[in-house]
Amino acid sequence: MVLIYSEPFERWKCTYKECGAQCCTEGQKVTAGDIRRIKDVTGKRPEEFADLNEDKGLFRLKGVDGRCIFIGEDSSCTIHKTGVKPLFCRMYPFKFDGIIYADEIILKLRVVKNCPGFGKGDEIGDDFQICIEELGNKFVKEIKDYLRAKSEGKSNDAIFG
Ligand code: SF4
Structure with a gap:
């Protein structure tokens, strides 16, 4: 389940x-699924780009000088075109605002403040909200899948493939 906290906006x-x-920034939250997809496409080992000290199914991308390890010199994302950009990065302009671990895992998202992209681009339609919710639900599912695999005794190496 995904909870989104946001003022309405028409364009972004x-x-x-x-x-x-x-x-x-450094330390973007990623799932085991994100790590597996990035590993498969880039050929990098998970420990090269992610901190594998997970917290309840959440991992973090590594960085350089406080910036994400995948940011390019022109501020572009170097894995954007590969199709394996992490789920959270595909949920912009919403950012992580916490997770509630209850009977059901609930992901909280909050809109980024002071983003210069508001008021620009195409008009936001219902499909935008649906897309964000789908990404959020996939994020939650990948956390559940990871926690289940760990409870079954699987190692990170086996999970990341
Ligand atoms: S969009 Fe790309 S560069 Fe930006 S935080 Fe995500 S992976 Fe890193």
Whole structure:
């Protein structure tokens, strides 16, 4: 389940060159599924790009000088076109606002403040909200899958493939 906290907005576009990709800081939260997909496509070992000290199914991307390890010199995301950009990065302009671990795992998202992309780009339709919810639900599912696999005694190596 996903809870989204946001004021309504009509248009948004990621203007990373304008803000210098302010969202792309070190330590972005990723799932085991994100790690597996990035590993498969880039050929990198998980420990090269992620901190594998997980917290209840959440991992973090590594960084350099406080910036995400995958950010390019022009502030673009170097894995954007590969199709394996982490689920959270595909939920911008919403950011992680916590997880409630109850009978059901609930992901909380909160809209980024002061993003220069508001008011730009195409008009936001219902499909935008549906897409964010789908990504959030996939994120929750991947956390559940990871926690289940660990409870069955699987190692991270087996889970990451
Ligand atoms: S993976 Fe890409 S979009 Fe996500 S924080 Fe890193 S550089 Fe930004």
